Amino acid sequence: MGIASDALKNFKGFNLKNLPEVEPVSPGHRACQGCGEVLALRQAMKAIGTNAVVCSATGCMEIITSPFPQTAWRTPWLHVAFENAAAVVSGVESAFKAMNRKKIINQPNTIFVAYGGDGATADIGMQALSGALERGHNIIYFCFDNEAYMNTGIQRSSSTPFGASTTTSPAGKKSSGQSTWKKNMAEIAVAHGAPYVATATPAFPIDLMNKVKKASLVPGPAYIHIYSPCPTGWRCGIDESIEIARLAVQSKVFPLYEVIDGEYYLSRKVAKPKPVTEYFKPQRRFRHLTDAEVQYIQGRVDENYEKLLKKIVVEDKKKEKE
């Protein structure tokens, strides 16, 4: 047993009957219609509650929740810059630790959250995140992965999937869009020895919220990579975010799993996988792909899924009832 499994021994999760009513991220923010990222943020924060300090990277979720003098935040919230949310939260957590110990404050159960988009996490903020994970602060880091720099107009990131057309990896006569494979941030977090790492998506809200809850119970750093559809950037319908996120899981493009003290647990087994073409269909960012390219992607998706299965020790038997 490790520190995470110890902390989760008596874990009682959320179900459809006991969802918290609290909305730390209140409605009325300025996200685009159908935004999957703000939905993920909302679900995650419902599971956290308001006894938390939240540090935000620059990006869509910062801009749309904090246009002065308005705010969507019911928790204390701090935005500093694009690439440093993990370092900022390290400072906040250290400050609370020192001040609680020195009896300057009495808030020992505060939860420390940092979040960033895929650009803030996998690209420019990778070093700060690596430092925070390695130092072992008692923090939770969310990466809201919409697979591009959306806030600045859909530029590619290292988390943009192979073949996706973005404004800096445009499909053209001599280009099939993004030419590199998506960086696997969850595995990078695992490699740091973080006691709790998980993947999630708002298409499976109970699963997402339970993972967040677990992350909050585990001492030390927790990392959750949250796949978050963006209709504006993915060029799909504003009513298709959840459908696409579900297809991402069902097609094995984005498998849901947890890594607790380094041990892998599959959150949902994909028994009858859908072809990636079904996942691509509603998204115009993939429209240009040739059959050969689709085949190549399918091959790699299958291969990656097999690799993941080999690491799994336990499959979660309880299926989510949704």
Added chain:
Amino acid sequence: MSKQIGIEVSLAVAEAVGLCDVDVVAAYPITPQTHIVEHLSELVADGHLDAEFVPVESEHSAMSACIGSSAAGARTFTSTCSQGYALMSELCYIASALRLPIVMAVANRALSAPINIWNDHADLMYARDTGWIQLISESGQEAVDMSILGFRIGEDKRVLLPVQVNLDGFTLSHFIEPLTIPDAADIKKFLPPYKPALRLDPDNPATLGPVGMPDIYTEARKAQDEALKASKPIIAEIFKEFGKQFGRHYNLVESYKAEDAETIIVIMGSIAQTAMTAVDHLRSQGKKVGIVRLRVFRPFPGAELFNAIKGAKNLVILDRVKSFGGGEISGPVALEIKSVLYDKQHHPKVGNFLVGLGGRDVTVQNFEEMVERVASAKIGDLPAYEFINVRE
């Protein structure tokens, strides 16, 4: 009782910061700042200082963690210089805009390239527009006192700004000097516990660092500017209070034999000590030379400086950085002073000299040369700046 001891200045600064009962230190090593943070981590490790030492992976994260820590309401310290300062500079603007009274010691060092670990004021000047208060030490004692004063000034409710305590790398940071480290109880009396006006508090949530649209950005900037402007008399007031309690008296601008001087050397930092030797020598030859030293560079004490130099016919202004701008623009210290002189319609002869770059020695002879150069020049003959002690 305060004690006088012989101690390396870096260690003394760390001791003083420790006596200020900081809660969080987040820092990254860089020569010649290392001894300051090494000693602080030692104080924590030995249980002499009850603080969190956050060994961050870069200076960028050092200042990021300091911002998080200070916003959480903790007394927060860091230290850096040169490349480290440059790396964290993005965040330095944000620290002041968020009105966080972080104290940072900068063991002033040259900027690359070529890479050079020795002393000049490149990092000090890099920081001048960031909205921080900049204090400058001449001696180890001053570095110690400025560190204590930094917390008191920055945390004053009327100020709430971060403070940079500058001490020359190596020539101060690594010197062993006899100096007085104030007594913990005295420091406690002078520096009450930090009570933030606003903190990241789950019981009282606030949104910090929001988006500022064009309709409020200018107002936000103006409010910040007002704070820095208003800090000048408060700094002077706190210096006075410090003098009363500790017997060491500081001013925004310091003078040495300047009252009747025809030629005044304007200077910052530890080379003032060499300048004093030169002035004593020139005075012994009957030459009326004095020194005016800026202790505070931001907020710029224009009025106090003018009062100190207005009687002089010749000004020898030293800059310890090459701030690139072409041949017609003086160095940063001279630029500020020239703008004060212009506003006062006052026209002494001004010579601006770039000296002591990247650890180059500045000798007594160099000072005499500069004084002679300005004194003997015809009005209008002096260039915007010139290098001294340089191979062609």
